[in-house]
Amino acid sequence: MYSFEAFMPTKIVFGKGKIEELPEHVDGLGKKALVVTGRSSTKKSGLLDRVVELLKKVGIESIVFDKVIPNPILETVNEGAELAKKERIDLVLGVGGGSPIDSAKAISITACSGGSYWDYTRVGGAKKPKCALPIVAIPTTHGTGTEADPFMVVTNRKTKEKLGQGFGELSFPRVSIVDPEVMVTLPPNQTAYTSMDAFYHSLEAFINVNAYPYSDVLALDSMKRVVSNLRIAYENGNDIEARTELAWASTEAGITETLTGVVANHALEHGLSGFNEKIIHGLGLCALGPAFLEYIHEHAYKRIAIIGREVFGVIEYDDKRAAQLAIKKLWEFQELFKCNVPVRELGIPKSDIENMSEVVYEMFKELANVTPGKPSVEDFIKIYEMAW
Ligand SMILES: [Fe+2]
Structure with a gap:
């Protein structure tokens, strides 16, 4: 039995070449934009200049904030918010991968509501933000789904907390332009x-x-x-059809995050990349994923069996067995892209496992609670050890 409430207020403008329609979708949102981006890729690809030119067409002046690093940190968010206040910014654009877009969301909340971003997080004071500036997302990767959800992930280096949080209606992008053409430069x-x-x-x-x-x-x-398109785009980044399919897969996944949400595998990964900022989120998920599914198998085999049959074409009528085959197929799929890395090779000492498990469990209890079998801190430790 199920009952639910679904809310997804973002206008999604999807398709090849849709970036050109940016002016009509931001017209009326203000006169001055903070364009939040990373340090180099949107400059190299020419996208940043293009966005600034497109904004000009409807009389919007741009201030570029290009200090965002992968796994964005609190200091950068607060610096961006200060700049936004000083420049009297009306709207915030995030251009790039998940990090610039998440930073744009956090800047928009902090610039409008004041103080430090951490004051509003559930571990840093849980203050309720009063308001947010309109957010516009232009993703150049097809993974985070941040263009279709209210969440942002920001790391506090002092406490080693890598926290994902949303602020309901305030932090959904007003508009997201999902254009697969701007994603073709993404390396394999x-x-x-x-x-x-x-x-x-x-x-x-x-x-x-x-x-x-x-x-x-x-x-x-x-x-x-x-599953059908990653290999194609991995071998030929310019295949626009495969890019389009992956871009939509990512946006769809973002909507599922909004509607239902991720479970403990994401919590465990935030532990890895919170303890070592160099760990790439997607790779960390792959390093943990098969072990995580194996661990919760007895509580989740019916659903994993459906994934096996529908996604990987497993033909097996016994659910427990079909679920095992699904995990095997997932591992084989990840192997094609060299994503099956043991956690010990990601640069975290084994002695950190216990502490890391306690920190992430405390931060992401809600994710543990919606995971089949409701894993505890001890279970987190065991999953990390299995993936070691
Ligand atoms: Fe994620």
Whole structure:
């Protein structure tokens, strides 16, 4: 039995060449934009200049904030918010991968509501933000799904907390322009890591104990699109059809995150990349994923069996066995993109496992609670050890 409430207010403008329609979608949102981006890729590709030119067409002046690093940190968010206040910014654009877009969301909340971003997080004071500036997302990767959800992930280096949080209606992008053409420059390994991030958003939403049909249909569809198209885009980044399929798979997965949400596998990964910022989120998910599924198998085999049959074409009538085959297929799929890395090779000492498990469990209790079998801190330790 299921009952649900679904809310997804973002206008999604999807398709090849849609970036050109940016002016008409931002017209009326203000006169001065903060364009939040990373340090180099949007400059090299020419996208940043293009966005600034497109904004000019409807009389919007741009201030570029290009200090965002992968796995964005609190200091950068607060610096961006200060700049936004000083420049009297009306709207915030995030251009790039998940990091610039998540930073744009956090800057928009902090610039409008004041103080430090951490004051509003559930571990840093849980203050309720008063308001947010309108957010516009232009993703250049197909993984995070942040263009279709209210969440942002920000790391506090002092406490080693890598926290994902949303602020309901305030932090959904007003508009997201999802144009697969701006994603073709993504190199093969990034193509794989970001696609696997999308895959795990959908997989986790599908096994979430609160899953329901609206979210299920998107989750299964998104996993199928990743499985059918990742190899093509990995071998030929310019294949626009494969890029389009992966871009939609990512946005669909973002919607499932909004509707249902991820489970403990994401919590465990935030532990890895919170303790070592160099760890790439998508790769961390792959390093943990098969072990995680193996660990929760007895509580989730019915749902994993469906993934096996529908996504990987497993023909097996016994659910427990079909679920085992699904995990094997997932491992084989990840192997194609060299994503099966043992956790010990990711640069975290084994002695950190206990502390890391306690930190992430405390931060992501809600994700543990919606995971089949409700894993505890001890279970987190065991999963890390299995994936070691
Ligand atoms: Fe993710």
